[in-house]
Amino acid sequence: MHHIQHIPLLNSIWFLLVGILLTGYAILDGFDFGVGILHLFVKKDEDRRILLNSIGPVWDGNEVWLVTGGGALFAAFPDAYATVFSGFYNAFMLLLVALIFRAVAIEFRSKESSTLWRQSWDIAFSLGSFLAALLIGVAMGNITRGIHLDAQGDYIGNFLDLLNPYSLLLGITVVALFAMHGSIFLVLKTEGELQSTIKGWVPRLIALFLILFLAFNVATIFECPDLVATMIKRPYGFAVLALDIAAAISIGIMVKRGYEFGAFLMSALTMVLLMAVLGISYFPNIVISMPEPANSITIVNSSSSHKTLGYMFIIACIGVPIVLAYTVSIYWIFRGKTRLGHVGY
Amino acid sequence: MSVEILSRIQFALTVSFHFLYPPMTIGLGMLLVIMEGLYLKTRNPLFHQLAHFWTKIFGLIFAIGVATGIVMEFEFGTNWAAYSRFVGDIFGSALAAEGIFAFFLESGFLALLLFGWDKVGPKTHFFATCMVCLGSHFSAIWILIANSWMQTPAGFHLERITGAIHTRLPNSYIVQASDLGHVRAVVDNFWAMIANPSSLNRICHVVFGAWLVGAFLVLSICAWYLLKGRFTTFARTSMTVAACFAAFTTVLQSISADATARGVVRTQPIKLASMEGVYETHDYTPMTLFGYVDTKNQTVHGPQIPALLSFLCFHNFKQPVRGLLSMPSDEFLAARNPGLSPEELAKIRPNYWPVVGAVFQTYHLMICIGSAVFGLSFLALTLLWKGWLFKTENPIIRFLLWIYVFAVIAPQLCMQAGWFTAEMGRQPWIVYNMLKTSDGLSRAVQANQVVFSIILFALIYILLFITFIYLLNNKIQHGPDDDEGHHTKAIGVSSDASDIAEDLFSRKGRASHQE
Numbered sequence: 001m002h003h004i005q006h007i008p009l010l011n012s013i014w015f016l017l018v019g020i021l022l023t024g025y026a027i028l029d030g031f032d033f034g035v036g037i038l039h040l041f042v043k044k045d046e047d048r049r050i051l052l053n054s055i056g057p058v059w060d061g062n063e064v065w066l067v068t069g070g071g072a073l074f075a076a077f078p079d080a081y082a083t084v085f086s087g088f089y090n091a092f093m094l095l096l097v098a099l100i101f102r103a104v105a106i107e108f109r110s111k112e113s114s115t116l117w118r119q120s121w122d123i124a125f126s127l128g129s130f131l132a133a134l135l136i137g138v139a140m141g142n143i144t145r146g147i148h149l150d151a152q153g154d155y156i157g158n159f160l161d162l163l164n165p166y167s168l169l170l171g172i173t174v175v176a177l178f179a180m181h182g183s184i185f186l187v188l189k190t191e192g193e194l195q196s197t198i199k200g201w202v203p204r205l206i207a208l209f210l211i212l213f214l215a216f217n218v219a220t221i222f223e224c225p226d227l228v229a230t231m232i233k234r235p236y237g238f239a240v241l242a243l244d245i246a247a248a249i250s251i252g253i254m255v256k257r258g259y260e261f262g263a264f265l266m267s268a269l270t271m272v273l274l275m276a277v278l279g280i281s282y283f284p285n286i287v288i289s290m291p292e293p294a295n296s297i298t299i300v301n302s303s304s305s306h307k308t309l310g311y312m313f314i315i316a317c318i319g320v321p322i323v324l325a326y327t328v329s330i331y332w333i334f335r336g337k338t339r340l341g342h343v344g345y
Numbered sequence: 346m347s348v349e350i351l352s353r354i355q356f357a358l359t360v361s362f363h364f365l366y367p368p369m370t371i372g373l374g375m376l377l378v379i380m381e382g383l384y385l386k387t388r389n390p391l392f393h394q395l396a397h398f399w400t401k402i403f404g405l406i407f408a409i410g411v412a413t414g415i416v417m418e419f420e421f422g423t424n425w426a427a428y429s430r431f432v433g434d435i436f437g438s439a440l441a442a443e444g445i446f447a448f449f450l451e452s453g454f455l456a457l458l459l460f461g462w463d464k465v466g467p468k469t470h471f472f473a474t475c476m477v478c479l480g481s482h483f484s485a486i487w488i489l490i491a492n493s494w495m496q497t498p499a500g501f502h503l504e505r506i507t508g509a510i511h512t513r514l515p516n517s518y519i520v521q522a523s524d525l526g527h528v529r530a531v532v533d534n535f536w537a538m539i540a541n542p543s544s545l546n547r548i549c550h551v552v553f554g555a556w557l558v559g560a561f562l563v564l565s566i567c568a569w570y571l572l573k574g575r576f577t578t579f580a581r582t583s584m585t586v587a588a589c590f591a592a593f594t595t596v597l598q599s600i601s602a603d604a605t606a607r608g609v610v611r612t613q614p615i616k617l618a619s620m621e622g623v624y625e626t627h628d629y630t631p632m633t634l635f636g637y638v639d640t641k642n643q644t645v646h647g648p649q650i651p652a653l654l655s656f657l658c659f660h661n662f663k664q665p666v667r668g669l670l671s672m673p674s675d676e677f678l679a680a681r682n683p684g685l686s687p688e689e690l691a692k693i694r695p696n697y698w699p700v701v702g703a704v705f706q707t708y709h710l711m712i713c714i715g716s717a718v719f720g721l722s723f724l725a726l727t728l729l730w731k732g733w734l735f736k737t738e739n740p741i742i743r744f745l746l747w748i749y750v751f752a753v754i755a756p757q758l759c760m761q762a763g764w765f766t767a768e769m770g771r772q773p774w775i776v777y778n779m780l781k782t783s784d785g786l787s788r789a790v791q792a793n794q795v796v797f798s799i800i801l802f803a804l805i806y807i808l809l810f811i812t813f814i815y816l817l818n819n820k821i822q823h824g825p826d827d828d829e830g831h832h833t834k835a836i837g838v839s840s841d842a843s844d845i846a847e848d849l850f851s852r853k854g855r856a857s858h859q860e
Binding site: 056057060061063064066067068070071074075076077078079082083085087088093096099101103106107108111112152155156300307308311312316323326327341344 | 421
């Protein structure tokens with residue numbers, strides 16, 4: 001791995017901040033992706049409307065975390081932004097298509113009553129959510145594993161190279177993770193028959209995620225020896241990983257005992273810890289180059305100037321608390337069970 | 346086709362389509378604030394009905410704006426990686442600020458705006474409407490700051506990176522082709538970057554344009570209601586608000602247009618000369634009303650008003666507008682192309698001009714249609730003032746109302762034409778006088794990948810546009826909900842809402858009461 005003598009504090013702070021934004025994105029858009037993935041498994045039209053309305057007021061704001069995360073990466077580590085986005089060109093174009101379709105499907109679906117219309121947008125919403133989750137996972141898998149970069153830091157390889165088994169495994173794992181997270185969110189937002197149906201899915205989704213997650217960890221040992229080596233140098237990483245698995249298991253227990261909100265928080269915690277493990281084993285790299293680690297992109301060789309990192313830190317200190325305050329207020333206003341009314345989808 | 350041309354086509358396609366929607370939400374957002382504000386002030390349920398209906402239209406437009414907007418955020422990195430590396434220090438921070446200050450604000454409070462009617466009180470709802478409107482304006486402001494920096498860079502210096510060593514380059518340094526990948530722009534002064542020489546002019550010009558887009562959308566739908574004799578009370582009230590707003594904005598836009606033109610001649614003289622097809626430098630420079638540029642003979646054909654361009658650019662009839670044949674300067678050309686003889690430099694000069702014929706046409710399209718928008722705004726206000734606008738039995742008024750129905754595309758065309766003028770007029774530069782567009786591309790991306798994504802976006806956007814028009818039409822046909830009766834009773838004000846509307850706005854209404 002590329003060795004770096006001195007890492008300025010601001011660069012580390014921005015590594016953390018970009019990580020926080022992307023984790024926030026995974027937690028928030030994660031549950032509405034999950035709702036989308038499960039959407040087609042709910043059959044009744046009224047129930048599907050409840051699903052859409054459960055995320056109706058918030059999906060839009062959730063997606064802003066991705067836009068802001070991308071913007072923060074651009075501002076803090078422009079070389080990493082340029083490499084990742086141009087290197088994953090086809091994958092990101094497909095991701096955009098998925099995000100566009102799912103966004104407009106939510107808005108369009110209930111505007112017409114014909115079955116064909118609703119069926120089509122239901123499929124667009126669900127497939128879009130599935131594809132977006134899968135692609136995000138595949139992209140993360142490739143970052144974890146490392147991609148082939150040239151001396152200028154540009155990706156050399158093609159789209160098919162990105163679809164390697166390891167990255168596809170993480171793609172499926174992320175789909176399972178979001179489906180699980182979304183199902184718990186739906187348990188919180190629904191009631192009656194619909195809720196009991198979804199409650200039945202939760203343990204199976206948790207089991208599915210845990211199996212895939214363990215498989216992914218085993219695969220990582222073989223596929224990414226460098227990351228494992230870093231983890232061994234930072235043994236607290238294993239403690240975080242153990243906590244992560246414990247958090248995932250506790251979701252099942254909490255759902256069984258009826259602590260729905262606790263289960264949702266645990267599901268979110270699972271994601272935070274997952275990202276933390278990745279961050280611990282990855283720091284200070286942003287994109288590892290394989291098989292030429294010397295070309296790796298790090299938080300030092302890809303960063304903006306000290307001045308910009310400083311200005312951006314001030315902007316984050318002003319902006320983020322305000323954003324968090326009104327985001328929490330809005331979630332609070334729309335708390336409780338989703339019921340169909342005269343406003344909504 | 347080259348990756349450069351393809352990437353430019355893709356960017357133009359995706360940004361033009363996206364740019365149909367945010368101006369509508371910015372303009373409609375302002376009108377929502379006015380309508381809901383009037384409701385809070387008067388407690389007249391009619392204004393509640395207005396706000397409720399236009400909010401639904403707003404929601405539909407907003408969704409497509411968001412869906413197509415994410416593409417833009419990604420595209421700098423996917424298609425313009427070298428550009429992203431060159432400007433990331435500056436451009437990236439404006440984009441990130443847009444995310445934190447604008448996108449979160451508008452999408453967060455949008456939840457309350459669309460779904461919060463029963464969840465929160467009218468004052469909180471009004472606050473949410475204001476925040477959504479403010480958010481969409483912040484978004485315009487930040488993205489225009491970023492784009493204006495590409496037009497008129499300020500508050501930065503260039504640095505050369507060799508390994509881990511960063512060397513500051515002198516202010517007069519002119520980037521050479523060989524510097525690619527080793528030189529980047531770095532911020533010196535954040536405020537100077539934000540307040541770069543074209544920021545304020547361009548923010549005002551675009552935001553006022555967006556207000557007119559919103560106002561004309563409302564005018565169009567309401568004119569149609571009046572012609573069909575449906576929801577007439579609702580339509581009259583909406584139209585009154587929109588017509589006043591349009592006329593008010595027109596005044597602001599006139600001031601802004603003047604300031605923008607004078608700014609461009611100062612900061613981007615090559616762009617201004619291209620907009621008017623000025624090749625030679627003469628005193629009393631004329632303005633061409635319409636026509637075409639004969640690029641071969643370097644002259645313009647069409648009716649001209651003597652000295653008008655000089656006056657518009659400098660507020661002085663005599664001062665000449667500099668022609669393209671003397672720009673860019675010999676010194677600049679020599680610095681960019683060391684070792685060339687003066688004759689060779691003169692020969693390559695046109696390589697540093699945009700496509701003059703195209704910039705001329707988009708600019709004149711904006712001017713011509715813009716003038717029509719100004720005229721229609723004042724005509725609407727005059728007719729309203731005289732109490733004639735709603736006399737639908739009069740054939741002349743009917744004819745005029747039909748014009749307003751179709752005039753919805755006029756400000757949209759202006760926005761697009763103006764944007765094409767600004768962006769094509771900046772060519773061949775992606776960052777003015779610093780980085781060429783052809784040097785900003787992604788090295789990792791091949792032409793076939795861009796062809797694939799262009800086809801993908803073209804198909805999706807056609808589908809989206811058809812669906813949007815279909816659903817918008819449905820909403821218009823359905824009209825405002827009539828379930829506002831309970832509000833009338835609950836608040837206990839007069840149920841004869843039309844009287845109140847006339848009282849508030851129409852001079853004729855007031856006059857008839859006095860009689």
